[in-house]
Every structure is written in structure tokens, then in C-alpha cells.
Amino acid sequence: MKKNSIKNLTISLSFIFLITTCFNLSAQEIPKSEQKSEFWKNVQFGGGFGIGIGSGYTDITIAPSAIYNFNDYVSIGAGLQGSIVSQKNYYNSSIYGASLITLFNPIEQVQISAELEEVRVNNTFRNTTTGTVKNNFWNTGLFVGLGYRVENITIGARYNLLFDKDKSVYSDALMPFIRVYF
Structure with missing residues (x-):
């Protein structure tokens, strides 16, 4: 045996x-x-997608992006964004543009970001008294952010240093974010 x-x-x-x-x-x-080059091993893709639908209201946003990781601490990337917002019989807006982002991770759990964003805003307002009013403009944002990072997900807030409450696509200079890269 x-x-x-x-x-x-x-x-x-x-x-x-x-x-x-x-x-x-x-x-x-x-x-x-068939082997990945060193460049593509350091590239991560991600971005955002948002949808809001209500009674006569629609808001759809798509924002793909990519970053290049130079090392464990520094990444630089670019992104595109497009949004369509509509309030039935009152308001239509299309927003499209691009951004550049730099990410710095001084320690694994902390992410500091700087982002330059340029978007074109095309608004159309309808009113029974004033008729149709169009408001089209470029909006530039320079954001600094701080987030808590776990693996490829970062949750935090960013602040627009160029915020102008009278002419901005955003309602506030401070905005929360969730950033995901694969």
C-alpha cells in the first residue's frame, strides 16, 4: 500500500x-x-455618468477621462464632458468641453487634485412674457480638490477658484465628487 x-x-x-x-x-x-507597452500599463480610464429624470425634467451627463500614472504619487490626465439638461416648456441647455487634471497622492489614502476645465454652455429660456432668450458662453473652472482614496475610488470635494456667481454653469464654488479609475 x-x-x-x-x-x-x-x-x-x-x-x-x-x-x-x-x-x-x-x-x-x-x-x-500582443504584449502591453510600458505606457499602457500606466494608463487608467474612468470618468462619470449622471442621469436625473423627473416630472418634465431631464439631466444627462457623460464625462469619460484617462490618466497616466507617472509613479505612485503623481498622475496627469484629460477628460471630455457633455451634458443635456431640459425643463419642459421652460429651459434647455447643452454643455460640452474638456478638462486637464493632475492628481497627487502624498499618502495612499489622500488625493490632492488640480483641474482646469473649459466648457461651452448653450442655454435657451422660454417665457410667455419675454419670449425665448438665449444665453451662450464659455465657462472656465480651476478646481483644487481633496479626497479620501481607497484603491481606485476617491470621494471628496473640489473648489472652483474662478467661480463667478453671476456667470457660471455651477451654482456653487464647492462641489462634492466621486472619482473612479480602472
């Missing part, structure tokens, strides 16, 4: 060694054209 146990153990170990060797050999034989 001991001989059979030793024989079975030897066969099992040989089989495990053979499988492990095959996987190692096949992993080393991947053509260079």
Missing part, C-alpha cells in the same frame, strides 16, 4: 510540475505585438 501511495504522489507531483512548466513556457511565448 505504501508503494502505491508513493507512486500516486510521484505521478501527481510530476503532473503538477508538467502543468506549471507548460504555463510558464506559454506565458513567455507571447509575441511582442
Whole structure:
């Protein structure tokens, strides 16, 4: 009985060694054209998506972005954004633009950000007294932010240093955010 146990153990170990060797050999034989370059290993994609629907109200936002991680502390990236907002029989707005972002992680759980955003705002207001009024303008935002980071998710707030309450697409200079990169 001991001989059979030793024989079975030897066969099992040989089989495990053979499988492990095959996987190692096949992993080393991947053509260079199929391997990720060093650049793409440091790129993460993410962004945001928002939808708000109510009685006669619609708000849809899509904001994809990508960052390049230079190291564990510094990342730089760019993003696009587009929004459509509509209040039935009163208001229509389309917003589109781009942003540049720098992320700094002094420690693993803390993320400091600086973001420059430029968006085009096209508003149309309808009123029975004044008729249709269009208000189209460019809006520039320079945001500094601070967030708590866990893995690829950061939750925090950002402040628009260029906020102008009379001519801004945002209602307040301080805004919460959730940032996710994969």
C-alpha cells in the first residue's frame, strides 16, 4: 500500500510540475505585438455618468477621462464632458468641453487634485412674457480638490477658484465628487 501511495504522489507531483512548466513556457511565448507597452500599463480610464429624470425634467451627463500614472504619487490626465439638461416648456441647455487634471497622492489614502476645465454652455429660456432668450458662453473652472482614496475610488470635494456667481454653469464654488479609475 505504501508503494502505491508513493507512486500516486510521484505521478501527481510530476503532473503538477508538467502543468506549471507548460504555463510558464506559454506565458513567455507571447509575441511582442500582443504584449502591453510600458505606457499602457500606466494608463487608467474612468470618468462619470449622471442621469436625473423627473416630472418634465431631464439631466444627462457623460464625462469619460484617462490618466497616466507617472509613479505612485503623481498622475496627469484629460477628460471630455457633455451634458443635456431640459425643463419642459421652460429651459434647455447643452454643455460640452474638456478638462486637464493632475492628481497627487502624498499618502495612499489622500488625493490632492488640480483641474482646469473649459466648457461651452448653450442655454435657451422660454417665457410667455419675454419670449425665448438665449444665453451662450464659455465657462472656465480651476478646481483644487481633496479626497479620501481607497484603491481606485476617491470621494471628496473640489473648489472652483474662478467661480463667478453671476456667470457660471455651477451654482456653487464647492462641489462634492466621486472619482473612479480602472
